[in-house]
Amino acid sequence: MKPSILMIILLFAFFSGCSQTDDNTETVSIKPYFPPTNSEVWESVSPESLNWNTAFLPELKAFLDEKNTDAFIILKNGRIVVEYYYNDFTSATPHEWNSAGKTLTAFTTGMALQDGYLSLDDSTTEYLGLGWTVMTSEQEAAITIRHQLTMTSGGDYNVADTSCIKPECLQYLNEPGSFWFYHNAFYTLLQPVMDVAIPEGFDNYFSEKLKNPIGMSGTWLQFNYNRVFFSNARSMARFGILNLNHGNWDGYQLLDENYFQSMTSTSQNLNKAYGYLWWLNGKESYRLPQTTLELQGKLIPNAPDDLFAALGKDDQKLYIVPSQDLIVIRMGGNAGNPLPGPSGFDDELWGKLAALFNY
Structure with missing residues (x-):
């Protein structure tokens, strides 16, 4: 008997949702997930189900501890895979973003642009x-x-x-x-x-248009001339999910797609590793804060080329890797390179992550 059209469609849907790994095992691909905006409930997925090298996790955890880390999260398509806290930090403890918060301003600027302000x-x-x-x-x-x-x-x-x-x-x-x-x-x-x-001012607009719709906590605090954003690591993860999905939160497009693409692409020919306040990997050269030198090669050689990142002083990190549906967050103290953005810690960490992800 010939299979029905419905059965063919169902079989196609099933197998198209599977991917083949190097060891010939099939894993079902993970659909995008958006944590509830009014709850701390957050779905997770095990590293074993992703065929990660779980034997390496204790070494990674110890490395992060040695590097003065307070919070560390890895997400796969929005779901939490790894979540570590150190030094009495918890999922609710706020931490400064430092210059990683520049990306919040870049995103808000794009929203003000699309609203005609x-x-x-x-x-x-x-x-x-x-x-x-x-x-x-x-x-x-x-x-x-x-x-x-x-x-x-x-x-x-x-x-x-x-x-x-x-x-x-x-x-x-x-x-x-x-x-x-x-x-x-x-x-x-x-x-x-x-x-x-903006008639209501930056802070109210930021909260109404960006922070509240995705369930972020946090606030801007003044330090001398700088305004620094403080939030817990999960709020940084929410912002990561928003940008992994090109400014879309669970079907609601907060940011114009064209602006998003410009924001996360080379914005000028002077520093190819820089967008609109975002850092970009995979370019042939880059410049760093506090120097006028142009350096050859990729910003983070051990990381995937399509990675883009929010990077702040004392190694506040939000990495987004679209090709892998990955988000990595690190908050903490100086990991050995007290710089305002990129540091040697980036490549050192991604060397460890490459071993975990079996790159």
């Missing part, structure tokens, strides 16, 4: 008013929101404090768009720009 090519002066720097009016007017997002504002990085946002600290050095330098002050002024552009 601003354009990336608007002059920053349009929102902060004349005299927000000590440059000439022509030099100042040439700086745009896009330059702030891409670290290409051209400000003098030889000043005493590149976090200082006082006008006397914001001096001219290069034509905007002609040089890349990790000048923190020009990034910091993005939130004041949105305070003017």
Whole structure:
């Protein structure tokens, strides 16, 4: 008897949901998961079911402990596979994101763009008013929101404090768009720009449009010139899930797909490993904070080429790997490289993860 059309469809659906591993065992692919926004309940999946090298987990756990880690999570398509806490931290303990929080500002900027509050090519002066720097009016007017997002504002990085946002600290050095330098002050002024552009201000807009819809906790706190976001590691994981799914949360598109692609792609030709405040792996060269040198090779050689990341001082890490449906979060103290973004810890950690994932 010939199989019915319905049976053929069901068989096709079953086998298309399976993938073949190197040892010829079949594993059912995991559909995207979004944890409830009003609950701490979170689905998990075992590393054994993913054919990971579970014998390596004790070594990874010890390595993270040695590296001053407070929280560490690995997710597969939104589900928790590994979750470790150290130093009295728990899933509810807040931790600073440091510069990894720049990506929250980049995402919010995109939402303000799609809501019509601003354009990336608007002059920053349009929102902060004349005299927000000590440059000439022509030099100042040439700086745009896009330059702030891409670290290409051209400000003098030889000043005493590149976090200082006082006008006397914001001096001219290069034509905007002609040089890349990790000048923190020009990034910091993005939130004041949105305070003017958005009727309810940045904080309320951020909570209403981004934080609350995906169930994040956390708040922005002021430290000298910088505003730093604090949340627990699971809230960082929620933001990771949102970006793994291109700005979509459980069917609701929070961020325009075109902006998302621009945000997580090379944003200029000066530092190919930099998008809109996101770091990008797999490029032929990169530049690092606090230096003007261009370095050859990939940002994180041990990591997959399609990885993009939110990276903060003292090794706050949010890694996203679309090809593997993976998200990795690390929060903690300095792991040995007290740098504001990428550090040697990135490649060291991904060497360990490659062994776990059987790359």
